[in-house]
Amino acid sequence: MAKRVAVIGAGAAGLCAARHLSASPDLFSVVCFDMSSTVGGTWNYTDLTGKDEHDLPVQSSMYKNLRTNLPKEVMAFPNFPFQTSKPSYIVHQDVLEYLESYAAHYNLYKYIKLNTMVTNVHSRPCEGERELWDVSYCPVSAQDKILTQEFDAVMVCNGHYALPLYPTIPGMEEFKGQVVHSHDYRIPEIFRGKRVVCLGAAASGQDIAIDVSSEAKLVYLSHNKARLETYLPENVKQKLGIQALGPHSVIFLNGEEAEIDILLLCTGYHYHFPFLSEDCQVQISDERLTPLYKHLIHIDHPTMAFIGIPKTICPFPQFDVQVRFFLSGLSGRFRLPSKPDMLSDTERDFQRRLSEGLPPRYAHVLGPRQWEYNDELAQLADIELIPRVVQKLYDYVHETRVKDIVHYKNRNYKLVNSEDFQAL
Ligand code: FAD
DSSP: OOOOEEEESOOOOOOOHHHHHHOOTEEEEEEEEOSSSSGGGGGGGOOOSSSSSSSOOOOOOOOOTTTTOOHHHSSSBTBBOOOOOOOOOOBBBHHHHHHHHHHHHHTOGGGGEEEEEEEEEEEEOOOOOEEEEEEEETTTTTTOEEEEEEEEEEEEEEOSSEEOOOOTTTTGGOOOEEEEEGGGGOGGGGGTTTTEEEOSSSHHHHHHHHHTTTTEEEEEEOSSSSSOOOOOOOOOEOOOOOEEEEEEEEEEEOOOEESSEEEOOOOOOOOOTTOOOOOGGOOETEEETTTTTTEEHHHHHHHTTTTOOBSOOOHHHHHHHHHHHHHHHHTTOOOOOOOHHHHHHHHHHHHHHHHTTTTTGGGGGGGGGGHHHHHHHHHHHHHHHHHHHHHHHHHHEEEEEEEEOGGGGGEEEOSSSSSSSSEE
């Protein structure tokens, strides 16, 4: 009998899961749940911040002027290029359109329950090694009307850019200016003429600081990374991290003090799975999820997978390989290692990070290691590798970006074949 699989979320990760599940109807049946009224997840821009019309937290972190920080040529799912003659760095509307066309092309809408929120996932032991999952859900417009359905497996694809991480900064309570998290950042106009400190300079922090600088009087880009050796607009100044806040000022780590009006936090997000009951046995400590094999499969409940946990990666291609890896195991085509072996593999990966001086909260940050990780998944399960050209172009655009975070998006690229690209 086909295995019944619940997919939680119909963003890029959930759509990819639904696509590969629905391709093998003899092996799997799929129900995909999403609390939004449309597919695409975080690419659904909204002016709203805080709560939505159903009193639920707004999921999307998109801002109005966002252009992708990766060219569309590397963002695409394997074998499904962006059908657009637009430049390489596209606007968020183009990505949403792409995800909608992916859902339409693979005929996924019939499996997706929109406006439907998963409220609880409960593990129920069954005969032998077998385990069942009770997934409870409700319409977002009638949250007391809860239904429960039984599944053989669960794929958690709920994203991790919805619950902001607020750092503790001495003096924050006395600060009289405005504090905005990037999750709630929408338009630069509200910063017109203001002095802003933008804390955090990962990809979105850099992009948002540049967007804000079009309206702000002054932007301090405050971070603890190595100094960015890049061109910056005149009103953007790089500073060290923040030591403390005064009622109207910021004190940087070197003791320098500056008057500011707004603190903009580009400090990231928490992993958050409010629907997992205790019997799912998922722990989150210091932004590390355990016990996960390859940042993906629950070691104690291997019929549960989490797609999209790694950070600093090329998302869509990696979702695709993660989904295919998990489904190979679920269908029995590939046999997962024993639990002790999966645990020791996970621990080895974690200890290697610590020995390199990384803090525990970097447990799922892959960065340059993502390609080795993707290849390892593909080789273990004997599935197709991500084409080499994706890494090649990703690495190349990274080089152009670090040199000039303002203008790197003006460049265009074309894939020549699965190995090579051309800079236009
Ligand atoms: P999401 O898109 O967040 O989707 C999760 C879905 O789960 C949502 O639709 C949500 O409604 C649903 N959901 C959550 N909880 C429940 C529940 N209880 N019940 C039912 N449904 C639920 N990536 C790139 O490749 N290029 C870029 O340029 C780029 N720029 C980015 C800029 C910003 C500001 C952000 C936030 C992200 C960016 N990303 C970019 C990364 C982006 O997050 C990924 O590309 C990808 O879209 C994530 O997809 P996802 O499916 O994991 O999560």
